[in-house]
Amino acid sequence: MAGVQLRRARTGVVLAITCLLLLSACGGGDDSSGQSQGASGDTGATITMWTRSATEAASRRLVERYNATHKNKVELTPIPTDNYQPRIAAAAGAKNLPDVFAADVIFMPQYTSKGLFLDITDRIDALPFKDNLAPSHVELGTFEGRKYGIPHTLDLSVIFYNKVLYEKAGLDPEKPPTTLKEFAEHARTVREKVGGNVYGTFSGLSCGGCIVFTYWPSVWAAGGEVMNEDGSQSTIDSPESVAVFETWNQLWKDGVIPASARDEAGPTWTSFFPKGTIGVMPMPSTTLGQMPDNDKVKVGVAPIPGPDGGESTFVGGDSIGISATSKQPDAAWDFLSWTVSDEAQVEVLAKNKDVLARPDLASNKYSSADERVVLMNEMVGKGRTPFALNFGQTYNDPNGPWIPVLRDAILGDDVAKALQEGAPKLTQSLQQQ
Amino acid sequence: MSATSTRPPDTAAARRSATSPAGRAMRRARALKGIGYTAPTAAIVVVLFLAPLVLVFWMSLNRWPLLGAPRVNAPDNYTRIPDNPLFLDAVRFTLKYTVIVTVMLLLVALGLALLVQERRRGTGFFRTTYLLPSGVGFAAAALLFYGFYSTEIGPIHGILRSLGLIEETFSFRGTPNSALFSTIALVIWRFAGFQMLILLTGLQSIPLELYEAARVDGASRWQAFRRITLPLLRPTLALLLVLSVSGSLLAFDQFFILTQGQPDNSTLTMVMVIYREAFFRFDLGAAAALSVVVLLVLVALNALQLRVLRRRD
Numbered sequence: 001m002a003g004v005q006l007r008r009a010r011t012g013v014v015l016a017i018t019c020l021l022l023l024s025a026c027g028g029g030d031d032s033s034g035q036s037q038g039a040s041g042d043t044g045a046t047i048t049m050w051t052r053s054a055t056e057a058a059s060r061r062l063v064e065r066y067n068a069t070h071k072n073k074v075e076l077t078p079i080p081t082d083n084y085q086p087r088i089a090a091a092a093g094a095k096n097l098p099d100v101f102a103a104d105v106i107f108m109p110q111y112t113s114k115g116l117f118l119d120i121t122d123r124i125d126a127l128p129f130k131d132n133l134a135p136s137h138v139e140l141g142t143f144e145g146r147k148y149g150i151p152h153t154l155d156l157s158v159i160f161y162n163k164v165l166y167e168k169a170g171l172d173p174e175k176p177p178t179t180l181k182e183f184a185e186h187a188r189t190v191r192e193k194v195g196g197n198v199y200g201t202f203s204g205l206s207c208g209g210c211i212v213f214t215y216w217p218s219v220w221a222a223g224g225e226v227m228n229e230d231g232s233q234s235t236i237d238s239p240e241s242v243a244v245f246e247t248w249n250q251l252w253k254d255g256v257i258p259a260s261a262r263d264e265a266g267p268t269w270t271s272f273f274p275k276g277t278i279g280v281m282p283m284p285s286t287t288l289g290q291m292p293d294n295d296k297v298k299v300g301v302a303p304i305p306g307p308d309g310g311e312s313t314f315v316g317g318d319s320i321g322i323s324a325t326s327k328q329p330d331a332a333w334d335f336l337s338w339t340v341s342d343e344a345q346v347e348v349l350a351k352n353k354d355v356l357a358r359p360d361l362a363s364n365k366y367s368s369a370d371e372r373v374v375l376m377n378e379m380v381g382k383g384r385t386p387f388a389l390n391f392g393q394t395y396n397d398p399n400g401p402w403i404p405v406l407r408d409a410i411l412g413d414d415v416a417k418a419l420q421e422g423a424p425k426l427t428q429s430l431q432q433q
Numbered sequence: 434m435s436a437t438s439t440r441p442p443d444t445a446a447a448r449r450s451a452t453s454p455a456g457r458a459m460r461r462a463r464a465l466k467g468i469g470y471t472a473p474t475a476a477i478v479v480v481l482f483l484a485p486l487v488l489v490f491w492m493s494l495n496r497w498p499l500l501g502a503p504r505v506n507a508p509d510n511y512t513r514i515p516d517n518p519l520f521l522d523a524v525r526f527t528l529k530y531t532v533i534v535t536v537m538l539l540l541v542a543l544g545l546a547l548l549v550q551e552r553r554r555g556t557g558f559f560r561t562t563y564l565l566p567s568g569v570g571f572a573a574a575a576l577l578f579y580g581f582y583s584t585e586i587g588p589i590h591g592i593l594r595s596l597g598l599i600e601e602t603f604s605f606r607g608t609p610n611s612a613l614f615s616t617i618a619l620v621i622w623r624f625a626g627f628q629m630l631i632l633l634t635g636l637q638s639i640p641l642e643l644y645e646a647a648r649v650d651g652a653s654r655w656q657a658f659r660r661i662t663l664p665l666l667r668p669t670l671a672l673l674l675v676l677s678v679s680g681s682l683l684a685f686d687q688f689f690i691l692t693q694g695q696p697d698n699s700t701l702t703m704v705m706v707i708y709r710e711a712f713f714r715f716d717l718g719a720a721a722a723l724s725v726v727v728l729l730v731l732v733a734l735n736a737l738q739l740r741v742l743r744r745r746d
Contacts, residue, residue: 265695404698
């Protein structure tokens, strides 16, 4: 009898272990329950938030100030920028998105059309300053008439030029280029007069997003277009665009751009200017706060010009919204609406020389101290953010159609032909279902 | 274990009273126990292999959004594959890469194994040295080589230039060929030691008497290698071939980190295209269809390899 009991006991243990294994294999993943108390506003809820590492600094400043002044607590998780889109996709597939997440503004149409964000039209419309939110961010966060996102951080492309190198090259450090032709002349002069390891300008020639961000404003400044209005057709072969790419093509041929630019895939494209080895180049406005001010580098800022004048900028940065799967949209909105309030914009963002999500607050007690910041804030109204549902897969994806086209145009011999042959490929990707 | 001591009475009892209620209960208990023992493995296979496999196949028949209900659209995901120029290019590239890397890896590993086959002073040191890279995670190794190849921070460019082997403008990842062979160098560095180890066990299982007999018969070293070593090493080579071909057809990490498919999508592998469909285009159905195709190709190729190698045995 003892033997039978022992065996039964053993069978029981084996079965129990089996059940445990099965349970643990199937039961993971759902940790969002139990947080649904807190029906409205600032009730001491814990809000989970994701952002990409490129814009983490500004997000963190906002989160820290909010946590210090509110009962709710925001838990911020930064995710490497290159990995952000796959992570969002994986989390959405597992219905495991955080309560709020920021997204590169150009990805907003794709995310809203896939239903990743909660419709917050009524909440946004109830804001007293709803008409003063950065217009391009609001536009890209709107899908079929409903609003899903508000501006979170703004990142503009502007010309940075190194006044130290300008002086060395015999250029006037107070006169930045006002046309793209002048820009090319300045770059060439720096390369010729200073030389050595100092180059005239720089571009990330294996980085689709970098070229979009830095070249397209010149096309817009000349009155040209790179896509049709609904982002379903590429017009990258327009005469204005050809003129812009021809300028850069010539700079590459003349060795004004360092050879390493050819393989620059993005991670380090902004790292050369602060070393004092680049004369003048389009840069992201958010890097101004990290620029050195010493005997090698003194940064001057100017708008990106077209071939014969005009000015424009790519209004990039992040939008933010409440995820479609959040169980506590009220608490999440309490945080989001606070981030665009006067207090957050002025006391957190303006204080740190960031560009504001609210152009109406552009002149404030901090901005007037630095004319470069005033200029960048003014550019928000003059800039553009292109709209396309398939923006990421067409222009940002390293394996999309854009990189071969731009490399053909800049590194090749025939710019017009490269862009003419490239436009249909871009259009095909823009229209892909 | 007690299992051996309890079995005889068990079977004896079962035989004695196969139809009695007590005997039936006991048989049921035994069957239950058997199921209990195999269940953990079965559960793991079902949960981690069969279920995902069925799910992937089901996904490939649907338009599968990130959120919301899927909709059957078979066979669209499959019929659209030929329209995906990236995938067709990736198939060509992956096959080319598989052939080159499998041959080079085997040659290098065999060379290393022959070098350290015999016990002499210092062979232990060299065996360990060759095997050491296998201890580095593959992604970490790829990042390491990313740094090595950098013209800004890596040492290799400077060294090769001072030796006059490359020009200043040379870039390890700049042209399709340099990107491919830079990656192959990484793969050989990372895996040659491991393959060497497997080949060593094969080499050491060949009886020394055979070589002695060959020497008595006046065979040269080359003849001994061709007539004795290679034929007797065939099972080991077959194992390595299967491992290397399967691994190379599924190549992802090395190219994802080192080249990102650049320049101009010339180093894009099949798995990278699947990843792109799923996580950049959010088209999970299309990604699943591509996965099924790759799986079928893998199964077919492995079946073919095993059949050819078995027949020779």
